[in-house]
Amino acid sequence: MRAFSYTRAQSPAEAASAAAHTDNAKFIAGGTNLLDLMKLEIETPAHLIDVNGLALDRIEETPDGGLRIGALVRNTDLAANERVRRDYAVLSRALLAGASGQLRNKATTAGNLLQRTRCPYFYDTNLPCNKRKPGSGCAAIGGASRQHAVVGVSEACIATHPSDMAVAMRALDATVETVRPDGAARTIPIAELHRLPGDSPEIETTLQPGELITAVTLPKPVGGTQAYRKVRDRASYAFALVSVAAIVQPDGTGRVALGGVAHKPWRVEAAEAELPRGAKAVTARLFADAKPTQDNAFKLPLAERTLAAVLREARG
Amino acid sequence: MTKVSFDVNGDTHQLELDTRTTLLDALREHLHLTGTKKGCDHGQCGACTVIVDGRRINSCLTLAVMHEGDEITTIEGLGAPDHLHPMQAAFVKHDGYQCGYCTPGQICSAVAVLDEVRSGIPSHVTADLTAPVRLTNAELRERMSGNICRCGAYSNIADAIGEVAGRSA
Numbered sequence A: 001m002r003a004f005s006y007t008r009a010q011s012p013a014e015a016a017s018a019a020a021h022t023d024n025a026k027f028i029a030g031g032t033n034l035l036d037l038m039k040l041e042i043e044t045p046a047h048l049i050d051v052n053g054l055a056l057d058r059i060e061e062t063p064d065g066g067l068r069i070g071a072l073v074r075n076t077d078l079a080a081n082e083r084v085r086r087d088y089a090v091l092s093r094a095l096l097a098g099a100s101g102q103l104r105n106k107a108t109t110a111g112n113l114l115q116r117t118r119c120p121y122f123y124d125t126n127l128p129c130n131k132r133k134p135g136s137g138c139a140a141i142g143g144a145s146r147q148h149a150v151v152g153v154s155e156a157c158i159a160t161h162p163s164d165m166a167v168a169m170r171a172l173d174a175t176v177e178t179v180r181p182d183g184a185a186r187t188i189p190i191a192e193l194h195r196l197p198g199d200s201p202e203i204e205t206t207l208q209p210g211e212l213i214t215a216v217t218l219p220k221p222v223g224g225t226q227a228y229r230k231v232r233d234r235a236s237y238a239f240a241l242v243s244v245a246a247i248v249q250p251d252g253t254g255r256v257a258l259g260g261v262a263h264k265p266w267r268v269e270a271a272e273a274e275l276p277r278g279a280k281a282v283t284a285r286l287f288a289d290a291k292p293t294q295d296n297a298f299k300l301p302l303a304e305r306t307l308a309a310v311l312r313e314a315r316g
Numbered sequence B: 001m002t003k004v005s006f007d008v009n010g011d012t013h014q015l016e017l018d019t020r021t022t023l024l025d026a027l028r029e030h031l032h033l034t035g036t037k038k039g040c041d042h043g044q045c046g047a048c049t050v051i052v053d054g055r056r057i058n059s060c061l062t063l064a065v066m067h068e069g070d071e072i073t074t075i076e077g078l079g080a081p082d083h084l085h086p087m088q089a090a091f092v093k094h095d096g097y098q099c100g101y102c103t104p105g106q107i108c109s110a111v112a113v114l115d116e117v118r119s120g121i122p123s124h125v126t127a128d129l130t131a132p133v134r135l136t137n138a139e140l141r142e143r144m145s146g147n148i149c150r151c152g153a154y155s156n157i158a159d160a161i162g163e164v165a166g167r168s169a
Protein backbone atom coordinates (compact mmCIF):
# COMPACT_ATOMS: atom_id res chain seq x y z
CA MET A 1 0.00 0.00 0.00
CA ARG A 2 1.29 3.51 -0.78
CA ALA A 3 1.66 5.94 2.08
CA PHE A 4 -1.12 8.47 2.60
CA SER A 5 -2.17 11.15 5.02
CA TYR A 6 -5.48 10.89 6.83
CA THR A 7 -8.03 13.36 8.17
CA ARG A 8 -11.56 13.13 9.53
CA ALA A 9 -14.07 15.29 7.71
CA GLN A 10 -15.89 17.94 9.74
CA SER A 11 -18.86 18.65 7.46
CA PRO A 12 -20.06 17.48 4.05
CA ALA A 13 -19.17 20.78 2.37
CA GLU A 14 -15.75 20.87 3.99
CA ALA A 15 -15.14 17.25 2.92
CA ALA A 16 -16.06 17.97 -0.70
CA SER A 17 -13.94 21.08 -0.80
CA ALA A 18 -10.97 19.32 0.80
CA ALA A 19 -11.29 16.42 -1.65
CA ALA A 20 -11.24 18.75 -4.63
CA HIS A 21 -8.37 20.87 -3.34
CA THR A 22 -6.04 18.19 -1.97
CA ASP A 23 -3.84 16.38 -4.43
CA ASN A 24 -4.99 12.83 -5.15
CA ALA A 25 -7.48 12.67 -2.26
CA LYS A 26 -10.26 10.13 -1.78
CA PHE A 27 -13.13 9.66 0.64
CA ILE A 28 -13.16 6.55 2.76
CA ALA A 29 -16.40 5.18 4.20
CA GLY A 30 -16.61 1.46 5.09
CA GLY A 31 -13.28 0.98 3.34
CA THR A 32 -14.23 -2.51 2.18
CA ASN A 33 -13.64 -1.75 -1.50
CA LEU A 34 -11.13 1.07 -1.32
CA LEU A 35 -8.69 -0.64 1.07
CA ASP A 36 -8.88 -3.86 -0.91
CA LEU A 37 -7.81 -1.91 -4.01
CA MET A 38 -5.21 0.15 -2.13
CA LYS A 39 -3.49 -3.02 -0.92
CA LEU A 40 -3.09 -4.02 -4.55
CA GLU A 41 -2.01 -0.47 -5.49
CA ILE A 42 -4.84 -0.25 -7.98
CA GLU A 43 -6.03 2.75 -5.98
CA THR A 44 -3.15 4.96 -4.81
CA PRO A 45 -4.60 7.97 -3.01
CA ALA A 46 -2.10 10.28 -1.28
CA HIS A 47 -4.75 11.48 1.16
CA LEU A 48 -7.82 9.87 2.72
CA ILE A 49 -10.77 11.84 4.03
CA ASP A 50 -12.71 9.74 6.53
CA VAL A 51 -16.40 10.61 6.16
CA ASN A 52 -17.66 8.29 8.91
CA GLY A 53 -18.14 11.08 11.43
CA LEU A 54 -20.45 13.17 9.23
CA ALA A 55 -23.73 12.03 10.84
CA LEU A 56 -25.01 10.88 7.46
CA ASP A 57 -26.15 7.60 8.98
CA ARG A 58 -29.88 8.15 9.40
CA ILE A 59 -32.91 6.89 7.50
CA GLU A 60 -35.72 9.46 7.49
CA GLU A 61 -39.19 9.68 5.98
CA THR A 62 -39.58 12.30 3.27
CA PRO A 63 -42.65 14.57 3.18
CA ASP A 64 -44.13 12.60 0.26
CA GLY A 65 -43.88 9.25 2.10
CA GLY A 66 -40.55 8.14 0.62
CA LEU A 67 -37.28 7.51 2.42
CA ARG A 68 -34.08 9.48 2.62
CA ILE A 69 -31.15 7.17 3.28
CA GLY A 70 -27.96 8.78 4.56
CA ALA A 71 -24.82 8.01 2.55
CA LEU A 72 -23.22 6.39 5.60
CA VAL A 73 -26.09 4.05 6.50
CA ARG A 74 -24.60 0.57 6.68
CA ASN A 75 -25.90 -2.08 4.32
CA THR A 76 -27.00 -4.20 7.33
CA ASP A 77 -29.06 -1.37 8.78
CA LEU A 78 -30.66 -0.48 5.47
CA ALA A 79 -31.64 -4.10 4.79
CA ALA A 80 -33.06 -4.45 8.30
CA ASN A 81 -34.96 -1.16 8.35
CA GLU A 82 -38.66 -1.80 8.95
CA ARG A 83 -39.89 0.57 6.27
CA VAL A 84 -37.48 -0.89 3.72
CA ARG A 85 -38.52 -4.46 4.56
CA ARG A 86 -42.19 -3.58 4.24
CA ASP A 87 -42.30 -1.06 1.37
CA TYR A 88 -39.08 -1.56 -0.59
CA ALA A 89 -38.52 -5.30 -0.20
CA VAL A 90 -36.54 -5.50 -3.44
CA LEU A 91 -33.89 -3.31 -1.78
CA SER A 92 -33.68 -5.43 1.38
CA ARG A 93 -33.43 -8.54 -0.76
CA ALA A 94 -30.69 -7.12 -2.98
CA LEU A 95 -28.62 -5.97 0.00
CA LEU A 96 -28.95 -9.32 1.76
CA ALA A 97 -27.85 -11.12 -1.41
CA GLY A 98 -24.57 -9.19 -1.41
CA ALA A 99 -21.23 -9.88 0.28
CA SER A 100 -21.21 -11.33 3.84
CA GLY A 101 -22.60 -10.34 7.23
CA GLN A 102 -19.23 -8.88 8.24
CA LEU A 103 -18.91 -6.82 5.06
CA ARG A 104 -22.50 -5.55 5.18
CA ASN A 105 -21.84 -4.28 8.70
CA LYS A 106 -19.20 -1.93 7.29
CA ALA A 107 -20.35 -1.27 3.72
CA THR A 108 -22.18 2.02 3.29
CA THR A 109 -24.89 3.19 0.90
CA ALA A 110 -22.58 5.54 -1.02
CA GLY A 111 -19.60 3.18 -0.97
CA ASN A 112 -21.75 0.38 -2.32
CA LEU A 113 -22.92 2.53 -5.25
CA LEU A 114 -19.34 3.54 -6.01
CA GLN A 115 -17.64 0.16 -5.62
CA ARG A 116 -15.48 -0.72 -8.58
CA THR A 117 -15.69 -3.64 -10.98
CA ARG A 118 -14.62 -7.17 -10.12
CA CYS A 119 -13.13 -7.79 -13.57
CA PRO A 120 -10.17 -10.10 -12.78
CA TYR A 121 -7.92 -8.20 -15.21
CA PHE A 122 -8.69 -4.93 -13.46
CA TYR A 123 -7.32 -6.65 -10.34
CA ASP A 124 -4.23 -8.07 -12.05
CA THR A 125 -1.75 -5.23 -12.33
CA ASN A 126 0.47 -7.24 -14.68
CA LEU A 127 -2.12 -7.18 -17.45
CA PRO A 128 -3.51 -4.43 -19.66
CA CYS A 129 -6.73 -2.78 -18.50
CA ASN A 130 -8.11 0.49 -19.86
CA LYS A 131 -10.03 1.12 -16.67
CA ARG A 132 -6.97 0.79 -14.44
CA LYS A 133 -4.47 2.23 -16.91
CA PRO A 134 -6.18 4.21 -19.68
CA GLY A 135 -4.88 3.33 -23.12
CA SER A 136 -3.23 0.05 -22.08
CA GLY A 137 -5.84 -2.16 -23.73
CA CYS A 138 -8.44 -4.58 -22.40
CA ALA A 139 -7.28 -8.05 -21.44
CA ALA A 140 -10.86 -9.27 -21.02
CA ILE A 141 -11.70 -8.80 -24.68
CA GLY A 142 -10.34 -12.00 -26.15
CA GLY A 143 -9.52 -13.25 -22.65
CA ALA A 144 -11.64 -15.12 -20.14
CA SER A 145 -14.85 -13.11 -20.11
CA ARG A 146 -17.42 -15.38 -18.50
CA GLN A 147 -18.28 -12.80 -15.81
CA HIS A 148 -18.31 -9.79 -18.10
CA ALA A 149 -20.94 -7.50 -19.56
CA VAL A 150 -23.14 -8.48 -22.48
CA VAL A 151 -24.79 -5.15 -23.18
CA GLY A 152 -23.70 -1.50 -23.25
CA VAL A 153 -20.12 -2.65 -23.78
CA SER A 154 -17.43 -0.84 -25.78
CA GLU A 155 -14.24 -1.67 -27.63
CA ALA A 156 -12.40 -0.34 -24.60
CA CYS A 157 -14.07 -2.21 -21.72
CA ILE A 158 -16.62 -4.96 -21.06
CA ALA A 159 -16.64 -4.80 -17.26
CA THR A 160 -19.79 -5.07 -15.15
CA HIS A 161 -20.85 -3.03 -12.16
CA PRO A 162 -20.82 -5.49 -9.26
CA SER A 163 -23.37 -3.95 -6.88
CA ASP A 164 -26.59 -5.75 -6.02
CA MET A 165 -28.02 -2.80 -4.09
CA ALA A 166 -27.67 -0.44 -7.04
CA VAL A 167 -29.82 -2.72 -9.21
CA ALA A 168 -32.69 -2.52 -6.73
CA MET A 169 -32.26 1.23 -6.39
CA ARG A 170 -32.46 1.56 -10.15
CA ALA A 171 -35.75 -0.38 -10.16
CA LEU A 172 -37.01 1.93 -7.39
CA ASP A 173 -36.04 5.12 -9.29
CA ALA A 174 -33.83 6.36 -6.46
CA THR A 175 -32.22 9.80 -6.50
CA VAL A 176 -28.67 10.49 -5.36
CA GLU A 177 -28.06 13.67 -3.35
CA THR A 178 -24.62 15.23 -3.38
CA VAL A 179 -22.60 18.22 -2.25
CA ARG A 180 -20.13 19.67 -4.71
CA PRO A 181 -16.75 21.16 -3.84
CA ASP A 182 -18.23 24.69 -4.17
CA GLY A 183 -20.75 23.76 -1.47
CA ALA A 184 -23.75 23.54 -3.81
CA ALA A 185 -26.08 20.57 -3.46
CA ARG A 186 -27.55 18.70 -6.41
CA THR A 187 -29.58 15.59 -7.10
CA ILE A 188 -28.82 12.95 -9.72
CA PRO A 189 -31.34 10.32 -10.83
CA ILE A 190 -29.74 6.93 -10.25
CA ALA A 191 -30.12 6.17 -13.96
CA GLU A 192 -27.62 8.96 -14.62
CA LEU A 193 -25.11 8.21 -11.86
CA HIS A 194 -23.22 5.37 -13.55
CA ARG A 195 -21.77 5.72 -17.05
CA LEU A 196 -21.31 3.19 -19.80
CA PRO A 197 -17.62 2.56 -20.52
CA GLY A 198 -17.43 4.13 -23.98
CA ASP A 199 -13.84 5.12 -24.70
CA SER A 200 -13.15 6.27 -21.13
CA PRO A 201 -13.93 3.31 -18.86
CA GLU A 202 -11.84 4.90 -16.11
CA ILE A 203 -14.61 7.48 -15.63
CA GLU A 204 -17.37 5.47 -14.01
CA THR A 205 -19.85 8.03 -12.75
CA THR A 206 -21.12 11.51 -13.51
CA LEU A 207 -19.84 12.80 -10.16
CA GLN A 208 -17.37 15.67 -10.31
CA PRO A 209 -13.97 15.30 -8.65
CA GLY A 210 -14.53 15.84 -4.94
CA GLU A 211 -18.32 15.57 -5.13
CA LEU A 212 -19.65 13.87 -2.00
CA ILE A 213 -22.76 11.71 -1.91
CA THR A 214 -24.81 12.72 1.13
CA ALA A 215 -27.95 10.61 0.70
CA VAL A 216 -30.05 8.43 -1.56
CA THR A 217 -33.76 9.16 -1.70
CA LEU A 218 -36.47 6.65 -2.56
CA PRO A 219 -39.78 7.97 -3.94
CA LYS A 220 -42.96 6.97 -2.16
CA PRO A 221 -43.60 3.21 -2.25
CA VAL A 222 -44.93 1.76 -5.51
CA GLY A 223 -46.30 -1.44 -3.96
CA GLY A 224 -46.49 -4.57 -6.07
CA THR A 225 -44.69 -7.83 -5.47
CA GLN A 226 -40.99 -7.12 -5.16
CA ALA A 227 -38.23 -9.64 -5.76
CA TYR A 228 -34.49 -9.82 -6.24
CA ARG A 229 -33.09 -13.02 -7.65
CA LYS A 230 -29.35 -13.48 -7.95
CA VAL A 231 -27.67 -16.29 -9.87
CA ARG A 232 -24.07 -16.99 -8.87
CA ASP A 233 -21.45 -19.71 -8.75
CA ARG A 234 -22.09 -20.52 -5.10
CA ALA A 235 -25.18 -20.10 -2.94
CA SER A 236 -23.80 -17.25 -0.85
CA TYR A 237 -20.88 -14.79 -0.64
CA ALA A 238 -20.31 -14.50 -4.41
CA PHE A 239 -20.94 -11.81 -7.00
CA ALA A 240 -23.80 -12.14 -9.47
CA LEU A 241 -23.49 -13.75 -12.85
CA VAL A 242 -26.93 -12.38 -13.51
CA SER A 243 -29.45 -10.80 -11.16
CA VAL A 244 -33.00 -9.58 -11.60
CA ALA A 245 -34.73 -6.89 -9.55
CA ALA A 246 -38.44 -6.84 -10.30
CA ILE A 247 -41.53 -5.04 -9.10
CA VAL A 248 -44.67 -6.67 -10.47
CA GLN A 249 -48.12 -5.10 -10.07
CA PRO A 250 -51.34 -7.11 -9.83
CA ASP A 251 -52.29 -6.03 -13.38
CA GLY A 252 -49.09 -7.56 -14.76
CA THR A 253 -47.25 -4.29 -15.39
CA GLY A 254 -44.06 -3.52 -13.53
CA ARG A 255 -40.38 -2.74 -13.55
CA VAL A 256 -37.27 -4.79 -14.20
CA ALA A 257 -33.59 -4.01 -13.72
CA LEU A 258 -30.75 -6.45 -14.31
CA GLY A 259 -27.38 -6.82 -12.58
CA GLY A 260 -24.28 -8.62 -13.81
CA VAL A 261 -24.89 -7.76 -17.44
CA ALA A 262 -23.60 -4.20 -17.91
CA HIS A 263 -21.34 -1.43 -16.64
CA LYS A 264 -24.37 -0.11 -14.72
CA PRO A 265 -27.66 -1.49 -13.46
CA TRP A 266 -29.47 -2.34 -16.71
CA ARG A 267 -32.99 -1.05 -17.07
CA VAL A 268 -34.79 -0.15 -20.30
CA GLU A 269 -38.16 1.40 -19.55
CA ALA A 270 -39.48 0.52 -23.03
CA ALA A 271 -38.81 -3.16 -22.34
CA GLU A 272 -41.14 -3.05 -19.35
CA ALA A 273 -44.12 -2.47 -21.63
CA GLU A 274 -43.56 -6.09 -22.69
CA LEU A 275 -44.00 -7.45 -19.16
CA PRO A 276 -47.56 -8.72 -19.71
CA ARG A 277 -46.19 -10.77 -22.65
CA GLY A 278 -43.63 -12.49 -20.47
CA ALA A 279 -39.90 -12.79 -19.86
CA LYS A 280 -38.85 -13.60 -23.41
CA ALA A 281 -40.43 -10.43 -24.79
CA VAL A 282 -38.91 -8.29 -22.04
CA THR A 283 -35.38 -9.65 -22.36
CA ALA A 284 -35.55 -9.39 -26.16
CA ARG A 285 -35.92 -5.63 -25.68
CA LEU A 286 -33.42 -5.42 -22.81
CA PHE A 287 -30.82 -7.18 -24.91
CA ALA A 288 -31.72 -5.69 -28.32
CA ASP A 289 -28.17 -4.32 -28.68
CA ALA A 290 -26.36 -7.03 -26.75
CA LYS A 291 -22.80 -7.91 -27.78
CA PRO A 292 -21.91 -10.96 -25.71
CA THR A 293 -18.61 -12.78 -26.02
CA GLN A 294 -18.40 -16.51 -26.62
CA ASP A 295 -17.70 -16.98 -22.90
CA ASN A 296 -20.67 -15.02 -21.60
CA ALA A 297 -23.38 -15.53 -24.21
CA PHE A 298 -24.99 -17.86 -21.65
CA LYS A 299 -26.03 -14.77 -19.70
CA LEU A 300 -28.75 -13.95 -22.25
CA PRO A 301 -30.81 -17.13 -21.78
CA LEU A 302 -29.87 -17.16 -18.08
CA ALA A 303 -31.33 -13.68 -17.59
CA GLU A 304 -34.47 -14.61 -19.50
CA ARG A 305 -35.02 -17.72 -17.38
CA THR A 306 -34.26 -15.89 -14.16
CA LEU A 307 -36.81 -13.22 -15.07
CA ALA A 308 -39.33 -15.92 -16.04
CA ALA A 309 -38.88 -17.55 -12.63
CA VAL A 310 -39.31 -14.22 -10.85
CA LEU A 311 -42.47 -13.41 -12.82
CA ARG A 312 -43.94 -16.85 -12.20
CA GLU A 313 -43.35 -16.43 -8.48
CA ALA A 314 -44.67 -12.89 -8.41
CA ARG A 315 -47.87 -13.88 -10.16
CA GLY A 316 -48.32 -16.75 -7.69
CA MET B 1 2.29 8.39 11.94
CA THR B 2 -1.11 9.01 13.49
CA LYS B 3 -2.27 8.56 17.06
CA VAL B 4 -5.32 6.49 17.85
CA SER B 5 -6.80 5.12 21.01
CA PHE B 6 -9.32 2.33 21.37
CA ASP B 7 -10.42 -0.36 23.75
CA VAL B 8 -9.50 -3.98 23.15
CA ASN B 9 -11.09 -6.60 25.38
CA GLY B 10 -11.67 -4.01 28.08
CA ASP B 11 -8.22 -2.37 28.05
CA THR B 12 -7.58 1.04 26.53
CA HIS B 13 -4.65 1.22 24.16
CA GLN B 14 -2.98 4.30 22.76
CA LEU B 15 -1.05 3.65 19.62
CA GLU B 16 0.94 5.69 17.17
CA LEU B 17 0.66 4.00 13.82
CA ASP B 18 1.48 4.33 10.17
CA THR B 19 -1.88 5.27 8.64
CA ARG B 20 -1.66 2.15 6.46
CA THR B 21 -1.94 -0.20 9.44
CA THR B 22 -5.10 -2.25 9.29
CA LEU B 23 -6.98 -3.02 12.48
CA LEU B 24 -5.88 -6.64 11.96
CA ASP B 25 -2.19 -5.72 11.88
CA ALA B 26 -2.59 -3.37 14.84
CA LEU B 27 -4.07 -6.23 16.88
CA ARG B 28 -1.54 -8.84 15.82
CA GLU B 29 1.70 -6.92 15.29
CA HIS B 30 1.34 -4.04 17.75
CA LEU B 31 -0.82 -5.44 20.54
CA HIS B 32 0.42 -9.03 20.05
CA LEU B 33 -3.10 -10.42 20.13
CA THR B 34 -2.40 -13.13 17.62
CA GLY B 35 -5.64 -15.03 18.11
CA THR B 36 -7.20 -13.06 15.26
CA LYS B 37 -5.90 -14.59 12.04
CA LYS B 38 -4.90 -13.26 8.65
CA GLY B 39 -6.17 -15.51 5.90
CA CYS B 40 -6.70 -13.64 2.67
CA ASP B 41 -6.23 -10.01 3.84
CA HIS B 42 -8.98 -9.04 1.31
CA GLY B 43 -12.32 -9.63 2.98
CA GLN B 44 -12.80 -13.00 1.35
CA CYS B 45 -12.35 -15.52 4.18
CA GLY B 46 -13.49 -14.17 7.57
CA ALA B 47 -10.42 -15.42 9.51
CA CYS B 48 -9.87 -11.85 10.76
CA THR B 49 -13.40 -11.36 12.13
CA VAL B 50 -13.56 -9.31 15.33
CA ILE B 51 -16.46 -7.57 17.08
CA VAL B 52 -16.38 -3.76 17.05
CA ASP B 53 -19.00 -1.87 19.04
CA GLY B 54 -21.10 -5.03 19.08
CA ARG B 55 -20.82 -5.85 15.40
CA ARG B 56 -18.68 -8.36 13.56
CA ILE B 57 -16.40 -6.96 10.87
CA ASN B 58 -13.40 -8.06 8.81
CA SER B 59 -10.46 -6.42 10.61
CA CYS B 60 -8.31 -6.73 7.46
CA LEU B 61 -10.43 -4.23 5.51
CA THR B 62 -10.45 -1.38 7.98
CA LEU B 63 -7.75 1.03 9.10
CA ALA B 64 -6.75 1.10 12.75
CA VAL B 65 -6.85 4.92 12.75
CA MET B 66 -10.54 4.76 11.84
CA HIS B 67 -11.36 3.18 15.22
CA GLU B 68 -10.79 6.08 17.60
CA GLY B 69 -12.80 5.39 20.77
CA ASP B 70 -14.19 2.05 19.57
CA GLU B 71 -14.67 -1.04 21.70
CA ILE B 72 -13.10 -4.07 20.10
CA THR B 73 -13.54 -7.68 21.17
CA THR B 74 -11.22 -10.37 19.86
CA ILE B 75 -11.21 -14.10 20.51
CA GLU B 76 -8.93 -13.44 23.53
CA GLY B 77 -11.63 -11.20 25.01
CA LEU B 78 -14.45 -13.70 24.64
CA GLY B 79 -12.91 -16.21 27.00
CA ALA B 80 -9.71 -17.90 28.11
CA PRO B 81 -8.80 -21.60 28.51
CA ASP B 82 -9.90 -21.66 32.16
CA HIS B 83 -13.15 -19.78 31.54
CA LEU B 84 -14.33 -20.42 28.01
CA HIS B 85 -17.11 -18.48 26.37
CA PRO B 86 -20.06 -20.85 25.75
CA MET B 87 -19.35 -20.63 22.01
CA GLN B 88 -15.71 -21.60 22.52
CA ALA B 89 -16.78 -24.51 24.73
CA ALA B 90 -19.29 -25.67 22.12
CA PHE B 91 -16.64 -25.60 19.37
CA VAL B 92 -14.40 -27.78 21.55
CA LYS B 93 -17.24 -30.15 22.40
CA HIS B 94 -18.38 -30.56 18.78
CA ASP B 95 -14.90 -30.57 17.22
CA GLY B 96 -15.81 -27.47 15.24
CA TYR B 97 -12.38 -27.29 13.57
CA GLN B 98 -9.48 -29.30 12.26
CA CYS B 99 -6.39 -27.08 11.86
CA GLY B 100 -8.03 -24.30 13.87
CA TYR B 101 -6.88 -21.42 11.68
CA CYS B 102 -10.36 -20.17 10.82
CA THR B 103 -11.70 -20.87 14.32
CA PRO B 104 -11.21 -17.51 16.10
CA GLY B 105 -13.01 -15.81 13.20
CA GLN B 106 -15.72 -18.46 13.16
CA ILE B 107 -16.33 -18.04 16.90
CA CYS B 108 -16.40 -14.22 16.86
CA SER B 109 -18.71 -14.37 13.86
CA ALA B 110 -20.99 -16.94 15.50
CA VAL B 111 -21.31 -14.92 18.70
CA ALA B 112 -22.32 -11.87 16.65
CA VAL B 113 -24.70 -13.90 14.46
CA LEU B 114 -26.73 -14.89 17.52
CA ASP B 115 -26.98 -11.20 18.46
CA GLU B 116 -28.06 -10.33 14.92
CA VAL B 117 -30.81 -12.93 15.06
CA ARG B 118 -31.92 -11.70 18.49
CA SER B 119 -32.16 -8.15 17.16
CA GLY B 120 -34.25 -9.31 14.20
CA ILE B 121 -31.82 -8.66 11.34
CA PRO B 122 -33.02 -10.69 8.34
CA SER B 123 -30.83 -12.69 5.95
CA HIS B 124 -30.87 -13.78 2.31
CA VAL B 125 -32.76 -16.96 3.23
CA THR B 126 -35.33 -15.36 5.56
CA ALA B 127 -38.62 -16.28 3.88
CA ASP B 128 -40.77 -13.49 5.29
CA LEU B 129 -39.06 -10.12 5.73
CA THR B 130 -41.80 -8.87 8.02
CA ALA B 131 -41.92 -11.86 10.42
CA PRO B 132 -39.55 -12.48 13.35
CA VAL B 133 -36.37 -14.32 12.38
CA ARG B 134 -35.98 -17.99 13.42
CA LEU B 135 -32.52 -19.52 13.50
CA THR B 136 -32.97 -22.56 11.26
CA ASN B 137 -29.99 -24.50 9.97
CA ALA B 138 -30.34 -22.75 6.59
CA GLU B 139 -30.32 -19.36 8.36
CA LEU B 140 -27.25 -20.26 10.34
CA ARG B 141 -25.33 -21.45 7.29
CA GLU B 142 -26.23 -18.38 5.23
CA ARG B 143 -25.25 -16.04 8.05
CA MET B 144 -21.92 -17.82 8.54
CA SER B 145 -21.06 -17.81 4.81
CA GLY B 146 -18.50 -15.04 5.32
CA ASN B 147 -16.32 -17.48 7.27
CA ILE B 148 -14.58 -19.98 5.06
CA CYS B 149 -13.09 -23.16 6.54
CA ARG B 150 -10.55 -24.82 4.29
CA CYS B 151 -10.69 -27.95 6.42
CA GLY B 152 -14.41 -28.17 5.76
CA ALA B 153 -15.45 -28.48 9.39
CA TYR B 154 -18.77 -26.89 8.54
CA SER B 155 -21.17 -29.47 9.88
CA ASN B 156 -19.47 -29.55 13.28
CA ILE B 157 -19.32 -25.75 13.32
CA ALA B 158 -23.06 -25.67 12.63
CA ASP B 159 -23.66 -28.18 15.45
CA ALA B 160 -21.64 -26.06 17.88
CA ILE B 161 -23.45 -22.83 17.04
CA GLY B 162 -26.79 -24.62 17.01
CA GLU B 163 -26.21 -25.88 20.52
CA VAL B 164 -25.41 -22.43 21.85
CA ALA B 165 -28.42 -21.03 20.05
CA GLY B 166 -30.51 -23.49 22.03
CA ARG B 167 -31.55 -25.84 19.31
CA SER B 168 -30.15 -28.90 17.58
CA ALA B 169 -28.72 -27.84 14.24
Ligand SMILES: Cc1cc2nc3c(=O)[nH]c(=O)nc-3n(C[C@H](O)[C@H](O)[C@H](O)COP(=O)(O)OP(=O)(O)OC[C@H]3O[C@@H](n4cnc5c(N)ncnc54)[C@H](O)[C@@H]3O)c2cc1C
Pocket: A026, A027, A028, A029, A030, A031, A032, A033, A034, A035, A036, A051, A071, A097, A098, A099, A100, A103, A106, A107, A108, A109, A110, A111, A112, A113, A114, A115, A162, A163, A164, A165, A211, A212, A213, A214, A237, A238, A239, A240, B042, B043, B044
Ligand atom coordinates in the same frame (compact mmCIF):
# COMPACT_ATOMS: atom_id res chain seq x y z
C1 LIG C 1 -15.22 -10.55 -0.55
C2 LIG C 1 -16.22 -9.50 -0.98
C3 LIG C 1 -17.44 -9.90 -1.50
C4 LIG C 1 -18.37 -8.95 -1.91
N1 LIG C 1 -19.56 -9.36 -2.46
C5 LIG C 1 -20.45 -8.44 -2.89
C6 LIG C 1 -21.66 -8.82 -3.51
O1 LIG C 1 -21.98 -10.01 -3.65
N2 LIG C 1 -22.52 -7.85 -3.93
C7 LIG C 1 -22.23 -6.52 -3.78
O2 LIG C 1 -23.04 -5.69 -4.17
N3 LIG C 1 -21.08 -6.13 -3.22
C8 LIG C 1 -20.19 -7.05 -2.77
N4 LIG C 1 -19.01 -6.64 -2.22
C9 LIG C 1 -18.65 -5.22 -2.27
C10 LIG C 1 -19.16 -4.41 -1.11
O3 LIG C 1 -20.56 -4.29 -1.22
C11 LIG C 1 -18.49 -3.04 -1.22
O4 LIG C 1 -17.12 -3.21 -0.91
C12 LIG C 1 -19.08 -2.01 -0.29
O5 LIG C 1 -20.45 -1.82 -0.56
C13 LIG C 1 -18.36 -0.68 -0.44
O6 LIG C 1 -18.83 0.22 0.54
P1 LIG C 1 -17.80 0.95 1.53
O7 LIG C 1 -18.59 1.87 2.36
O8 LIG C 1 -16.97 -0.03 2.24
O9 LIG C 1 -16.96 1.74 0.46
P2 LIG C 1 -15.45 2.30 0.50
O10 LIG C 1 -14.51 1.20 0.22
O11 LIG C 1 -15.24 3.11 1.72
O12 LIG C 1 -15.53 3.30 -0.74
C14 LIG C 1 -15.78 2.86 -2.07
C15 LIG C 1 -15.65 4.06 -2.99
O13 LIG C 1 -16.69 4.99 -2.74
C16 LIG C 1 -16.15 6.27 -2.45
N5 LIG C 1 -17.05 6.88 -1.46
C17 LIG C 1 -17.42 6.35 -0.28
N6 LIG C 1 -18.34 7.14 0.32
C18 LIG C 1 -18.55 8.18 -0.50
C19 LIG C 1 -19.41 9.33 -0.45
N7 LIG C 1 -20.22 9.56 0.58
N8 LIG C 1 -19.39 10.19 -1.49
C20 LIG C 1 -18.57 9.98 -2.55
N9 LIG C 1 -17.73 8.94 -2.65
C21 LIG C 1 -17.73 8.03 -1.64
C22 LIG C 1 -14.74 6.02 -1.96
O14 LIG C 1 -13.91 7.13 -2.21
C23 LIG C 1 -14.35 4.82 -2.81
O15 LIG C 1 -13.91 5.24 -4.06
C24 LIG C 1 -18.07 -7.57 -1.77
C25 LIG C 1 -16.86 -7.18 -1.21
C26 LIG C 1 -15.93 -8.12 -0.82
C27 LIG C 1 -14.63 -7.66 -0.22
Ligand code: SF4
Pocket: A117, A119, A120, A121, A122, A128, A129, A130, A131, A132, A137, A138, A139, A140, A141, A148, A156, A157, A158, A159, A201
Ligand atom coordinates in the same frame (compact mmCIF):
# COMPACT_ATOMS: atom_id res chain seq x y z
S1 SF4 D 1 -13.14 -5.27 -19.12
FE1 SF4 D 1 -12.70 -3.18 -18.42
S2 SF4 D 1 -11.96 -3.54 -16.36
FE2 SF4 D 1 -11.76 -5.51 -17.41
S3 SF4 D 1 -9.70 -5.56 -18.37
FE3 SF4 D 1 -11.09 -4.70 -19.88
S4 SF4 D 1 -10.87 -2.49 -19.53
FE4 SF4 D 1 -10.14 -3.45 -17.67
Ligand code: FES
Pocket: B037, B038, B039, B040, B041, B042, B043, B044, B045, B046, B047, B048, B049, B058, B059, B060, B061
Ligand atom coordinates in the same frame (compact mmCIF):
# COMPACT_ATOMS: atom_id res chain seq x y z
S1 FES E 1 -8.14 -12.03 6.40
FE1 FES E 1 -9.79 -10.66 6.53
S2 FES E 1 -11.34 -11.69 5.43
FE2 FES E 1 -9.60 -12.95 5.05
Ligand code: FES
Pocket: B096, B097, B098, B099, B100, B101, B102, B103, B148, B149, B150, B151, B152, B153
Ligand atom coordinates in the same frame (compact mmCIF):
# COMPACT_ATOMS: atom_id res chain seq x y z
S1 FES F 1 -10.36 -25.61 10.83
FE1 FES F 1 -8.85 -25.46 9.29
S2 FES F 1 -9.59 -23.78 8.13
FE2 FES F 1 -11.26 -24.20 9.44
